[in-house]
Amino acid sequence: MTRLAASDFRSDTVTRPSLAMRQAMFEAEVGDDVFGDDPTVIALQERAAALVGQEAALFVPSGTMGNQLAILSHCRPGDDVLVGEGAHSVFYEGGGAAALGGVQMSVIGRGGLFSAEELSEAVKPHDASGHLPPTRLVMLENTHNRGGGKVWPLPAFDAVVAQARVHDLAVHLDGARLFNAAHAAGVSASRFGASVDSVSFCLSKGLGAPVGSMLCGSVAFVRRAHRYRKMLGGGMRQAGILAAAGLYALEHNLSRLGDDHRRAQDLALALSSLPGLVLDPTSVETNIVIARLALEAPEPAALCAAVSEEVRALPFGARAIRLVTHLDVGDADIERAVSAFARVLGR
């Protein structure tokens, strides 16, 4: 008898393209996108820009490249960039902001979000003596990955964007999971996306595409980003095969994100009753569940290894694990995960 593969909660990036998505990829009309000839890429870019309320968009291989192109396109080496605690561009992305953009990242606030006052206090004015690194850009992450899928409340988001304008700063929204944020906030993605200077979002996370992210902004911004995409080796040729998956994802998989959020709630509620796991289910706003480990619980890697035949979870820092719901996990996977943790932790 073949054993059932473990239910994979490590990330929403683990989804596999469905047969229907593969069919759309198979049938995609393509051209050389470096020459601007790929009709499917063009269609995806137009659709993405419209969805987030921006003028134009660029198809890029990854969310990391989207963020890095935004930094390169908004800043010059030596500039200062304000980001929330645990921001993807600081914690991950291999130090690209420093290595590629040559910028200094200043971390503000707690837990990923920050206030308009905290932003103002951190801004370094452009001084004539040249002592201070000029603050040029603010990056907001919505939802916030290390913050446990936290959503920026609209009033706080609007206040920070308005304050950035007061200081003449550009604003980039890392919306890798922007549609999760929009769903949770009960608004359209453009409600977050239209007021900022650039927005990136990922097709390859909760939306279920195998590859790809979008970087959106004004026509002038996208022209700059296009140049940097080529510089970093991100110019792709018959990319319409991938763009077709993205178009399919936007067409079919946006409306189901609420299922992932509901399952994350169910999972969090059940896990919170297990000994050794510390989590407040009311803090789970979207599809990411971060459980802290109490003193008596095993180390994160040991705990993940102990349940790994039934469920795959991600060690997340020194004393936490992360589980993410997505297109390829259903209610039965939630039950399986809960019983695997209950077996290891005891109830």
Ligand SMILES: Cc1ncc(COP(=O)(O)O)c(C=O)c1O
């Ligand atoms: C908030 C956020 N931004 C950017 C990225 C980068 O996306 P990619 O893995 O496609 O480079 C991620 C990936 O998890 C993310 O969570």
